[in-house]
Amino acid sequence: MTVKLVRNSMVVAISVMVLSIGLFLGMLYQYFTDKLMDELKTEVTLVAQGVELQGQDYLNGLQTENRITWVDGDGTVLYDSVADASTMESHADREEIKEAMTVKSGTAQRYSTTLSEQTLYATKRLSDGSVIRMASGQHTVGLLLLSMAQPILIILLIALLICVGLATQMSQRLMQPILDLDLEHPENCETYDELVPLLGRMRRQNDTIQRQINLLRQRQQEFSALTENMSEGFLLLDKKGHVLSYNAGALRLLGAQKPEGEVNALVLNRSEQFRGAVEDLLHGQKSQRCIELGGRYCNILVNPVLEDGELTGGVMVLLDVTEQEQREELRREFTANVSHELKTPLTSISGIAEIMKSGMVKPEDIQGFAADIYQEAQRLIALVEDILRLSQLDEGVVNLEREPVELLSLANEVVRRLDTTAKKRNITLTATGVSAQIQGVRRVLDEMIYNLCDNAIKYNRDGGRVTITVEKTEKGICLSVADTGIGIAPEEQNRVFERFYRVDKSHSKEIGGTGLGLSIVKHGAMLHEAQIQVNSQENQGTTISILF
Amino acid sequence: MRDRFNEQLEQLNVELIKMGALCEEAISAAAKALLENDAKLRETAYAVEREIDQSERDIENLCMKMLLQQQPVARDLRAISAALKMISDMERIGDQAADIAEITKDIGENSVTGRIPLAEMARGAIGMVTDSVESFVRKDLELAKQVISKDDEIDALFDEIKRELIELIGKGDSGEVCIDLMMIAKYFERIGDHAVNVAEWVEFSMTGQHKQ
Numbered sequence: 152m153t154v155k156l157v158r159n160s161m162v163v164a165i166s167v168m169v170l171s172i173g174l175f176l177g178m179l180y181q182y183f184t185d186k187l188m189d190e191l192k193t194e195v196t197l198v199a200q201g202v203e204l205q206g207q208d209y210l211n212g213l214q215t216e217n218r219i220t221w222v223d224g225d226g227t228v229l230y231d232s233v234a235d236a237s238t239m240e241s242h243a244d245r246e247e248i249k250e251a252m253t254v255k256s257g258t259a260q261r262y263s264t265t266l267s268e269q270t271l272y273a274t275k276r277l278s279d280g281s282v283i284r285m286a287s288g289q290h291t292v293g294l295l296l297l298s299m300a301q302p303i304l305i306i307l308l309i310a311l312l313i314c315v316g317l318a319t320q321m322s323q324r325l326m327q328p329i330l331d332l333d334l335e336h337p338e339n340c341e342t343y344d345e346l347v348p349l350l351g352r353m354r355r356q357n358d359t360i361q362r363q364i365n366l367l368r369q370r371q372q373e374f375s376a377l378t379e380n381m382s383e384g385f386l387l388l389d390k391k392g393h394v395l396s397y398n399a400g401a402l403r404l405l406g407a408q409k410p411e412g413e414v415n416a417l418v419l420n421r422s423e424q425f426r427g428a429v430e431d432l433l434h435g436q437k438s439q440r441c442i443e444l445g446g447r448y449c450n451i452l453v454n455p456v457l458e459d460g461e462l463t464g465g466v467m468v469l470l471d472v473t474e475q476e477q478r479e480e481l482r483r484e485f486t487a488n489v490s491h492e493l494k495t496p497l498t499s500i501s502g503i504a505e506i507m508k509s510g511m512v513k514p515e516d517i518q519g520f521a522a523d524i525y526q527e528a529q530r531l532i533a534l535v536e537d538i539l540r541l542s543q544l545d546e547g548v549v550n551l552e553r554e555p556v557e558l559l560s561l562a563n564e565v566v567r568r569l570d571t572t573a574k575k576r577n578i579t580l581t582a583t584g585v586s587a588q589i590q591g592v593r594r595v596l597d598e599m600i601y602n603l604c605d606n607a608i609k610y611n612r613d614g615g616r617v618t619i620t621v622e623k624t625e626k627g628i629c630l631s632v633a634d635t636g637i638g639i640a641p642e643e644q645n646r647v648f649e650r651f652y653r654v655d656k657s658h659s660k661e662i663g664g665t666g667l668g669l670s671i672v673k674h675g676a677m678l679h680e681a682q683i684q685v686n687s688q689e690n691q692g693t694t695i696s697i698l699f
Numbered sequence: 700m701r702d703r704f705n706e707q708l709e710q711l712n713v714e715l716i717k718m719g720a721l722c723e724e725a726i727s728a729a730a731k732a733l734l735e736n737d738a739k740l741r742e743t744a745y746a747v748e749r750e751i752d753q754s755e756r757d758i759e760n761l762c763m764k765m766l767l768q769q770q771p772v773a774r775d776l777r778a779i780s781a782a783l784k785m786i787s788d789m790e791r792i793g794d795q796a797a798d799i800a801e802i803t804k805d806i807g808e809n810s811v812t813g814r815i816p817l818a819e820m821a822r823g824a825i826g827m828v829t830d831s832v833e834s835f836v837r838k839d840l841e842l843a844k845q846v847i848s849k850d851d852e853i854d855a856l857f858d859e860i861k862r863e864l865i866e867l868i869g870k871g872d873s874g875e876v877c878i879d880l881m882m883i884a885k886y887f888e889r890i891g892d893h894a895v896n897v898a899e900w901v902e903f904s905m906t907g908q909h910k911q
Contacts, residue, residue, distance in 0.1 A: 415713050417836075421836065
């Protein structure tokens with residue numbers, strides 16, 4: 152900018168100078184020529200008078216810078232102060248001489264061949280008809296300019312210096328307010344008037360930008376509030392596999408730490424399935440994969456985003472399906488178990504019936520086989536009854552007529568029913584405690600206590616003890632069944648309430664039972680909003696307490 | 700030019716993460732094949748080992764290309780040379796995992812495996828490999844140092860296993876299986892050493908200093 156300003160001011164300075172020199176030279180040149188001519192005329196008049204009085208002697212004694220020529224009436228040069236008169240040609244045809252011949256005096260301005268320069272002439276006719284001429288050389292404009300070259304150059308130099316100084320100052324003055332502009336608050340700046348429209352536009356633009364930023368920030372906040380609070384994981388990748396956006400759920404499900412800066416998706420997780428999912432996405436394929444991470448199952452939905460058939464990135468949604476997966480497994484186990492349990496007695500019945508059908512059984516043995524069939528059928532019935540009861544409890548369709556139930560008397564009733572079974576194995580079965588009444592479904596409560604006691608007897612050692620205790624605690628009424636049996640290992644204590652779960656799988660056949668007893672207890676407790684506690688030590692015994 | 704180089708560096712990083720993940724898979728497959736005597740996992744270990752070899756060649760080519768075409772200096776050069784060293788350690792981890800899987804074929808079900816802390820050692824070695832890869836992925840100097848210090852635990856476990864196996868052989872109890880298990884333990888110990896090397900290269904690529 153400064154350079155441009157210097158150049159411009161220099162152009163102005165030089166052109167002003169050239170114009171003024173031209174003007175002065177044009178005007179002054181004419182003025183000086185006229186002056187010179189007047190002087191010549193005066194001088195020639197004086198010289199003419201001198202020559203009239205003294206003749207050539209006057210000329211010889213004359214001291215002058217100008218050239219003097221004395222031309223006779225016929226044009227012959229009689230005297231010349233510069234050249235030799237005898238060698239000079241006739242001057243009769245010279246313009247100024249001719250003029251003097253006719254009107255006594257004359258002037259002319261032309262190039263002199265004798266002096267070889269632009270010359271001014273003035274002539275005067277004497278009384279004898281001869282003519283006196285005086286000539287003065289005239290400097291041309293070029294010569295004048297040349298003689299002025301030095302001062303002109305000095306002036307130019309000074310002008311240049313002034314221009315540089317002024318231009319620098321000017322550009323600084325122009326630029327300083329612009330440099331000092333507060334871009335955030337342009338309206339507070341002190342500047343010159345020409346900048347005001349610019350500042351106005353800046354302010355308006357600032358406002359627009361601020362509005363848009365606010366809008367974007369709001370959108371961003373809404374978006375992150377939505378994504379952060381969803382339990383599903385959310386990952387946004389670009390076409391190179393870099394993570395553009397993620398939510399806390401995604402990090403949690405992938406077991407990753409908060410990444411720093413822009414990272415590749417593989418930094419979050421590098422398991423085989425996740426790598427496959429990222430590959431799918433980068434190849435523009437939709438897919439769904441299930442990965443297992445630290446015991447949890449996670450479903451990954453891969454959705455590539457295509458624009459004009461070209462991949463621009465993709466979205467991954469991660470769903471925690473651990474519970475579904477576990478439920479699914481439980482369901483599979485239950486189905487497998489129930490079919491197995493139902494099939495075992497049926498196989499026996501069918502086998503025995505087949506033998507009897509083929510007539511291979513002696514009539515006296517039929518009774519024994521029939522007893523077997525009866526026993527197996529009873530087992531089947533018990534099993535189906537249990538399943539039915541359980542599904543009733545599951546569905547909640549059981550007759551839910553609640554009534555006041557006295558637990559201790561109910562326990563005593565159960566003890567009476569199971570007494571024979573207990574005696575067979577020499578087990579002491581007792582019910583103790585205080586009388587306590589709760590609101591409940593009698594049939595369900597009876598089943599619960601019966602099943603607990605039944606289990607306590609089954610999994611007891613011969614000559615052991617089973618004690619039902621009813622007590623009132625500060626937390627509520629507690630019914631507990633304690634045995635001195637085989638106990639339950641700590642890792643299995645949670646599983647015993649699952650349907651068909653057997654602690655000791657190899658001996659379940661001889662012990663009998665359906666594997667549904669504790670499951671019924673659990674559902675019954677749920678129905679009565681009671682809590683079950685298992686306290687057991689292997690080979691020491693088990694206490695199962697129900698807190699109503 | 701620099702963009703292209705950055706792209707290549709990024710690609711190198713991703714390839715290394717993938718190779719590290721493959722190593723983790725190979726060793727956990729081998730350990731499971733050993734502890735659960737699962738023939739399918741044995742095959743997995745072989746397959747992953749082949750993938751690791753391929754991966755090593757690919758990364759080596761990439762590194763050479765970068766060294767020749769870009770002539771990197773300072774930090775970039777360090778990253779590439781560390782990568783070159785890292786892949787040879789990772790490749791060894793893969794090989795040893797496959798070796799373990801190979802031996803499991805001979806020993807099969809036996810009563811000795813459960814009596815020595817081999818499962819613990821396998822867990823330790825897997826943990827070290829995982830952590831060394833993780834320290835590379837996250838550029839976590841602290842984790843790399845942890846891996847380096849964890850090597851002593853594995854070494855101590857190896858000594859313990861050795862002592863117990865000597866005792867078992869002394870009792871004249873299944874000598875062949877004992878020697879096989881001894882080799883497996885040695886492989887796990889070597890895997891631990893390689894994991895330490897990887898961690899040291901991570902440290903080198905980040906700080907420029909190599910542990911003496």
